[in-house]
Amino acid sequence: MKDFRSGCPISLTLEVLGDRWSLIVIRDIMFGSRRHFRDLLTGSEEGIASNILADRLKRLVDAGLLTQEADPGHRQRSIYSLTEPAIELVPLLVQMGAWGRRNTPATKELSVRAKLLEDGGPKLWSAFMDELRAIHLGSPRNGPSVLAALQHAFEKAIAEQSSARKPR
Amino acid sequence: MKDFRSGCPISLTLEVLGDRWSLIVIRDIMFGSRRHFRDLLTGSEEGIASNILADRLKRLVDAGLLTQEADPGHRQRSIYSLTEPAIELVPLLVQMGAWGRRNTPATKELSVRAKLLEDGGPKLWSAFMDELRAIHLGSPRNGPSVLAALQHAFEKAIAEQSSARKPR
DNA sequence: GCAACCAGTTGCAATTTGCAATCAGATCGG
């Protein structure tokens, strides 16, 4: 049985998520649709070490933010899914992106998705969360894909950036 | 010159705030009106160690989230103030409180303020941020004190809790 | 059968954390 520093909701949230990597892993599963160990290991720009990734995945599963299941048709592979509590981190991640966009040297291309979600407001967050529930919890889908819209905006920004860098 | 893991706004935010203590310090300055080293050291329930507090204060000043100035009339004492970027963390902290309130074993009394801010929505956050600007940046005040309302609700919850525990 | 791929594990050095004790200067009470 674990003990907590205090009963403060902010402090308790920090005890689960207050480190440099946990939210990066959740971000990649959430926005990057990475569901396997290898995807998460090699897919992110930040370059997480394999032991740290293994530890964080275990910790997040224990904390009830992720579930791990076997991949049918690939015996050794595990699939990680977001749980409802993890999906409810969307507003937190949006605010985090919003703050980072204004107060850190974030690149334009990587900020496009953050801005889109920020501008969309709670209604868009809600639609995104519904989409995540469909993907990760198997609930029925409805409405257009927010994820696809984010991805499209991101790729468009990348294309503009590269054409601006190398104009022909 | 420092280098960053990536240009992602979420990752960059985590590089500044992604640890167990930085946001606790900011929370205590913001909601607890603690402005001195000793207040911060002894005032919080979580029991931060003095060397960690000293390190975090230094780091937060370096990161531009706090300013440190001399206390007139108490030569040795320093006053720490929030900067505009730190004040803009209000929505992030509200979402953090909201998530913790729903998804961690937070106590009722300590969740009252979080709920009030959450229910108040962006308009209340904005009023609160204006109040913080008045307190920490010296800008002119207008409107009723959000901080006083939060504190009042908190103390009422404490009183109710203790009378429920020891009914006479 | 074998190379490539899978999810991790292991060993190790460096860093960070947490605790207790300590510090020098400032202020207070008498």
Next chain:
DNA sequence: CCGATCTGATTGCAAATTGCAACTGGTTGC
């Protein structure tokens, strides 16, 4: 003026965490 207390820290040390690189035991595709 003098000891006691308060100030914002610093120091030493043990334990835990982090990060890197190499490795493991098994699986899959050809």
